[in-house]
Amino acid sequence: MPTALIAEDEELLAAHLRQELTTLWPALQISAMASHGQEAVDLALKHQPDICFFDIRMPGLTGLEAAAVLADEWPQNKPFPLLVFVTAYDQYALQAFERAAVDYVLKPVQRERLSQTVGRLQTALSQRQPAPQALDAALAQLRGLLASAGGADRATALANEPSGAVGANAGSATSASGPLLRHLQVGVGDSIVMLPVDQIVYLEAADKYVRVLTAEQEYLVRISLRELLPQLDTARFWQVHRGHIVQVDAIDRVVRDESGRLTLKFRQRPEKLAVSRMYAHLFKAL
Incomplete structure (x- = not known):
């Protein structure tokens, strides 16, 4: 029997989706229900369902x-x-899902629309690819969605940025969404350090802050990694993990272990950073 996980933080909506799926697809077994993102990951790894419905x-x-x-x-x-x-409903999000060929349903869930999704899922399960190819296809879809989400986050970050709050943009490079940061304005005691982004080795998510590491210093900036990333030059700053962004010029080498996992080593920092599967495609030997 096919199995599914439902991740939805609104209890009534989760129960409604479960009931509709039971009606439309009696053979589908709902193996787990999650109320937040980390619980969804944990339960999916535990139960290994065939399908995941993610709010x-x-x-x-x-x-x-x-x-x-x-x-x-x-x-x-x-x-x-x-x-x-x-x-x-969000037109931008729906366009991103459609471009990435990822299925979606709108809240509140309508039976007719969910029936179409069920039909697509049944067909996809009958034509399922072997494990490595299925993972590669999912990674490609998620990269496309993350790229689209990054564009939206960049526009939002620029629209919400107070004047001079994050960095000095005058004379900086630009993208389709606006100027890119040249400096981070970092509060240190009663001073503001104007830190050139060229000096950054890597950035690390730290709760509501971002750790900014240079060759010799470490700073804390009160901004999320998600908000900061869209303001950086993506040709120079690469996200290599959900919690890490690195400056490419600061990388000394990339080491691959026996399982195929990648680890970064820097020229001027002792730390080693793991590269997640989502971003491993960025590193290919010529």
């Missing part, structure tokens, strides 16, 4: 972030679950 907006990890974490931790010998995102 796109959940406490902690969003549905998209939970799917990315799940892809990084999923056993390579198991076919990756088919993904369906549950979302409120």
Whole structure:
């Protein structure tokens, strides 16, 4: 029997989706229910369902972030679950889902629309790819969605940024969404350090802050990694993990272990950073 996980933080909506799925697809077994993103990842790894219904907006990890974490931790010998995102109406999000060929259903869930999704899932399960190919296909879809989400986050960050709050943009490079940061304005005691982004080795998510590490110093900036990333030059700053962004020029080498996992070593820092599956495609030897 096919199995599914439902991740939805609103209890009534989760119960409604479960009931509708039971009516439309009696053979489908709901193996787990999660109320937030990290619980969704944990239960999916435990039960290894065939399908995951992820609410796109959940406490902690969003549905998209939970799917990315799940892809990084999923056993390579198991076919990756088919993904369906549950979302409120948002034209930008719907266009992103359609471009990435990822199925979605709108809140409140309508039986007719959910019936179409069920039909697609049944067909996809009957034509399921072997485990490695299924994971590769899911990673490609999620990369496309993350890229689209990054564009939206960049526009939001620029629109909400107070003048001079994050960095000095005058004369900086630009993208389609606006100027890119040249400096971070970092509060240190009663001073503000104007830190050139060229000096950054890597950035690390730290609760409501970002740790900014240079060759010799460490700073804390009160901003999330999600908000900061869209303001950086993505040709120079690469996200290599959900919690890490690195400056490419600061990397000395990339080491691959026996399982195929990648680890970064820096020229001027002793730390080593793991590269998640989501971003491993960035590093290819010529």
